[in-house]
Amino acid sequence: MLLWPRAKCLLLAAFSLLSAVSWAQNLPAENPDKRDIAMQYDADVIVVGAGFAGLAAADExxxxxxxxxxxxxxxxxxxxxxxVYDGEQAIEMGANWLHGQDNNPLVRLAExxxxxLSPVTQWxxxxxxxxxxxxxxxxxxxxxxxxTVVEDYVEQYLEREPNASIQMLMDDAQKSGDLGFVSDELHSSFINFVFEQDWSADAADLSVQAAEDGKDYLGGDPMPLRGFRPMLQQLSKNIRVRLGHQVVALEQSANAVDVIVNHQGQEQTLRTKRALLTVPVSILQAGNIRFNPQLSARKREAINVIGIGQLNKVWLKFPEVFWDDNHAILRVSPEKGxxxxxxxxxxxxxxxxLLALSTAANLEAGSDAEIVEEAMLGLRGIYGDDIPEPSKNYISRWHNDPFSMGAYSYLRQGGRPEHRDILAEPEGRIHFAGEASHRDFPSTVHGAYLSGLREAAKITVELKPFSESKTPAEQEAKKENQE
Structure with missing residues (x-):
């Protein structure tokens, strides 16, 4: 069933040694030039981006x-x-939920x-x-x-029109009369609730293949009670992190990657054996990182067909509760999303x-006061003019953030899940991770986390003799031999 929200869940355990070895056998041979012996590296691996993907990889x-x-x-x-925090309440400006508790590695990590973890949200x-x-x-x-009707249309479109958009499918279903039992306004709202809120994307730009993009885990969606910050702090505990260092270029040679960094207006070059790039796909689309040599045409195509959507959050704190007991409150809005x-x-x-989730493209253009007033107009339309004014507000602006330029990834019209696999492919000594690169669990914290572990396994096999490796698969094999 497509019933929203899609339990976006999470991830499998990290790569087995066997799969990593198989991948490494396809690498070009190292350059035996003696100059490599004397080459000075700032680190074996430089990881770019300190989100869940980068921290998971660096830790491993x-x-x-x-x-x-x-x-x-x-x-x-x-x-x-x-x-951020308001007393005991964790205010998540970005990622909020652990989607799917069952077998979720981040749930295990939290434990x-x-x-x-909070009780699951009853969507x-x-x-x-x-x-x-x-x-x-x-x-x-x-x-x-x-x-039920839309699910039938999705199956038909995946077979005969796989490059269509969700909006094309919806227009077809509506014109046929098969959705005549629902009003136009409610139909538009259902599209927003089921697809656009889920992928932070407009249905006109969202591939019909988004309906089968990724896997689901069961168990409901809890929140970390103190937010994701404690988890991130634990992962970063023993990692050498440099904040305020913006990577602007990656230059590959036979035996190294030179990482060009802008720090306080000054450029510097760091050298590494392998670079792992975990920035959002929007940063790659914008050309904010230069590559020499340039990325392959195959990689560039994948980058361009994976979009990054707009979804923002408006947290409002009130002196008293005046709304319904239900976990989720939906409103047919004059402007979709x-x-x-x-x-x-x-x-x-x-x-x-109360937390509002908004996919409206122009929300960030307003001031905080204007956004709060518009939110209150909507609430007054439901609960009356006598409801109290909020005492605090917290508003995200991810599209205007120069280091994210959006919320999370989705497949654009013409995009396919295989493009996520292509995004994950290394290019020489440069590896790629992040939620957009995880085919099974895109658009989730969990997908980001496991993509980091995936690339850490590949890099470990490349850089360390197999006899020294400590991957989970080898540890298990060693244990069996000892027994």
Missing amino acids: LKNQGLSVLLLEARDRIGGRAHT EQGIG SGAVVYDEFGEQIEDAQSQLQRWD RFSLWVNIHAISGEPY
Whole structure:
């Protein structure tokens, strides 16, 4: 079923040694030039980007005995996971949920680190209001019926029109009369709830293959009680991190990668045996990092068909709770995606917060005061003019962030899941990780985390003699031999 939100879940365990060895056998031979012996490296591996992908990779590479230097353009670690605090309430400006508890490696990591998790968010019990503030009593049954029809159309389009957009499919289904039981306004809202909120993308630009992009884990979506920050701090504990270091170029030679860095307006060059790039795909699309030699045509195509969407968060704290008990509150908005989905944080953490998720493209153009006022107009349309004003607000602006330029990845029209595999392919001594490069679990913290482990396994096999490797597969093999 397509019923929203797609349980975007998470990841498999790290690469086995066998798969990593198989991959490494295809590498070109090292240059035997004697000058390599005397070459000075700043680290065995330089990791670019201190989000979950970069930190997971750096932590694993260090555990494997390699020297690692992690470069981050921002003045903080975390990338698109950014926690601020209001007392006991963790305010997540970016990543918020662990999607799917069952077999989720980040859930296991949280348990190992003693990080508690909230109750799961009950998305399926959402209350739905129309554009006039009246509750739509049968909205859930309409959504289930709508979902069944759309699922049939998705199967047809994947077979005969795999390069179409979600909007093309929806227009076809609507013109056929198969969705005649739902109003145009509710139909538009369902598209937003099911697809656009899930992928932070407009349906007109979203590939129909997004319906089968990635895998799902069961178990519901909890939040880390103190946010993702403690988890990130644990991962970075013993890593050499340089903040405020923006990588602007990567230059490969026979035996090294020169990493050109801008720090406080001054460029410097660092040398490494392998570079791991974990920046968002939007940074690559914008050409903010130069490559010499340039990336392959195959890689450039993959970069361009993977989009990065706009999804922002508006946290509002109130002196009292006046809204429904349901975990999710949906509103048919006059402008699709603009203050149409609210999450009842009070039902999850006990704190009097409402969280709006907005995919509206022009939201960031407004001032904080203008955004809050517009949000309040929508809430007054549901709950009346007498509701209190918020005492605090926190608003994200990921599209205007120069180091993310968007929220998370999606497949553009014409894009295929295989493009994520191509994005993950190394180019010489440069490796690539990040949520956009994980075919099974894109657009999640979990996908980012495991993509980092994936590349750490590849790099370990390249740089260390197999007899010295400490990969999980080898540890198991050694244990069996000892027994």
